[in-house]
Amino acid sequence: MSTIDYATKIPNNVNLAEDKTLQRALEHWQPEFLNWWQDMGPDGSHDHDVYLRTATSVDSAGWAQFGHVKMPEYRWGIFLNPAVADKKIGFGENLGRDAWQEVPGEHRANLRRIIVTQGDTEPASVEQQRHLGLTAPSQYDLRNLFQINVEEGRHLWAMVYLLHRYFGRDGREEAEALLHRNSGDQDNPRILGAFNEKTPDWLAFYMFTYFTDRDGKFQLSALAESAFDPLARTTKFMLTEEAHHMFVGESGISRVINRTCQVMNELKTDDPMKIRAAGVVDMGTLQRYLNFHYSVTIDLFGADESSNAAIFYNSGLKGRYEETKRDDDHRLQGQTYKVLGVQDGRLVEREVPMLNALNEVLRDDYIKDSIGGVNRWNKVIEKAGLPHRLVVPHKAFNRKIGALSNAKVSPDGQVVGEAEWAARERDWLPTAEDRAFVASLMGCVAEPGKFAGWIAPPPMGINKQAVDFEYVRFN
Numbered sequence: 447m448s449t450i451d452y453a454t455k456i457p458n459n460v461n462l463a464e465d466k467t468l469q470r471a472l473e474h475w476q477p478e479f480l481n482w483w484q485d486m487g488p489d490g491s492h493d494h495d496v497y498l499r500t501a502t503s504v505d506s507a508g509w510a511q512f513g514h515v516k517m518p519e520y521r522w523g524i525f526l527n528p529a530v531a532d533k534k535i536g537f538g539e540n541l542g543r544d545a546w547q548e549v550p551g552e553h554r555a556n557l558r559r560i561i562v563t564q565g566d567t568e569p570a571s572v573e574q575q576r577h578l579g580l581t582a583p584s585q586y587d588l589r590n591l592f593q594i595n596v597e598e599g600r601h602l603w604a605m606v607y608l609l610h611r612y613f614g615r616d617g618r619e620e621a622e623a624l625l626h627r628n629s630g631d632q633d634n635p636r637i638l639g640a641f642n643e644k645t646p647d648w649l650a651f652y653m654f655t656y657f658t659d660r661d662g663k664f665q666l667s668a669l670a671e672s673a674f675d676p677l678a679r680t681t682k683f684m685l686t687e688e689a690h691h692m693f694v695g696e697s698g699i700s701r702v703i704n705r706t707c708q709v710m711n712e713l714k715t716d717d718p719m720k721i722r723a724a725g726v727v728d729m730g731t732l733q734r735y736l737n738f739h740y741s742v743t744i745d746l747f748g749a750d751e752s753s754n755a756a757i758f759y760n761s762g763l764k765g766r767y768e769e770t771k772r773d774d775d776h777r778l779q780g781q782t783y784k785v786l787g788v789q790d791g792r793l794v795e796r797e798v799p800m801l802n803a804l805n806e807v808l809r810d811d812y813i814k815d816s817i818g819g820v821n822r823w824n825k826v827i828e829k830a831g832l833p834h835r836l837v838v839p840h841k842a843f844n845r846k847i848g849a850l851s852n853a854k855v856s857p858d859g860q861v862v863g864e865a866e867w868a869a870r871e872r873d874w875l876p877t878a879e880d881r882a883f884v885a886s887l888m889g890c891v892a893e894p895g896k897f898a899g900w901i902a903p904p905p906m907g908i909n910k911q912a913v914d915f916e917y918v919r920f921n
């Protein structure tokens with residue numbers, strides 16, 4: 447069943463009405479979710495009419511409907527990709543056996559942990575972004591922020607459904623806790639580090655949606671291979687929504703670069719002070735923001751060597767990115783993979799069992815994917831006739847997790863001492879002055895079709911609407 451039932455309190459395509467106990471439990475969680483949205487969702491936005499897309503089916507053709515809605519009235523619901531008949535497990539020691547339609551007892555704790563960890567990131571990013579609406583560079587951008595926010599809310603629903611449906615009482619407790627942890631909260635923080643960082647300005651927002659939502663893409667892709675079929679089906683649909691979030695990040699940075707290059711060419715200068723004085727973001731600041739978001743995000747993949755990663759793969763809980771497209775035995779016993787460490791002040795590679803290195807495998811796939819967009823950003827600079835280029839830093843740079851967390855490594859991959867790090871850090875990571883400068887550019891541009899001076903307009907609007915369409919009606 448791919449059509450979504452919108453006649454019920456909770457839109458769904460999982461025949462919720464047939465399971466009254468589950469339906470009641472979710473209807474009990476729903477007002478708590480709405481309370482959380484009121485308190486922690488986009489600041490000051492609750493009465494605005496926002497031009498949002500809502501899922502109407504999970505079919506790839508025409509799954510979305512667009513229209514102005516007040517966000518608290520958005521129809522959050524439960525949408526799974528259709529079941530594949532006779533689905534088999536695609537990797538690990540259970541390769542070729544029937545996929546699981548219920549949770550096997552021996553994997554219950556691990557699966558719950560995986561679902562809770564993924565679920566926790568969804569409301570976390572809404573919390574991180576909750577003040578951005580007050581300083582949006584345009585209506586178009588404001589609408590995109592809100593679209594991402596409601597979809598992250600829906601991703602939370604996706605995970606909460608699994609917790610309620612398959613994990614009984616523990617699942618219900620975990621679903622409550624997802625609304626009680628808060629990003630950056632000293633006493634009750636979100637589970638993963640990057641989701642407790644601030645997203646203080648729109649440059650950070652675009653970097654976050656480019657880099658950190660892409661972590662989401664890779665985690666969801668790995669879970670879309672899971673032997674636990676309901677998890678695979680729900681994450682597959684989440685991926686279609688995730689694609690838009692990364693588009694907002696990539697096109698956002700591209701437009702910032704575009705505007706900066708225009709000003710650099712007009713003024714015929716690459717002096718950061720002159721560029722800043724003209725009200726656009728200088729290339730150095732862009733590079734430092736990129737370094738920060740990239741390094742914080744690659745930590746999300748976890749330790750380079752991990753026995754948990756081996757267990758998750760062996761038992762079929764979490765596959766690799768594009769597992770089914772890979773041309774190997776999908777068991778990986780006896781295979782090795784190279785991971786980086788520091789020895790005698792140098793970075794050295796060593797071979798470790800591949801099963802233990804699957805976090806690193808996923809991180810490396812992520813790195814390849816994220817470089818693609820950075821190259822497209824460089825094309826914008828090249829087209830403007832300027833020599834500057836943005837680069838992703840070395841993967842050992844600014845790491846806080848895994849074997850590289852003990853080393854100080856420069857963006858170009860040189861191991862440096864504490865003193866050199868301290869002296870150069872301000873060239874490599876955003877400084878307080880950088881952040882204050884970017885903050886000084888932020889200010890709400892509310893008129894349709896108008897854009898803040900630090901960002902170029904997009905080449906086209908949303909859903910074939912004009913760029914100056916009224917994407918948000920302020921109430």
Ligand SMILES: [Fe+2]
Nearest residue numbers: 568598601662
């Ligand atoms: Fe998400």
Ligand SMILES: [Fe+2]
Nearest residue numbers: 659662688691
């Ligand atoms: Fe996302």
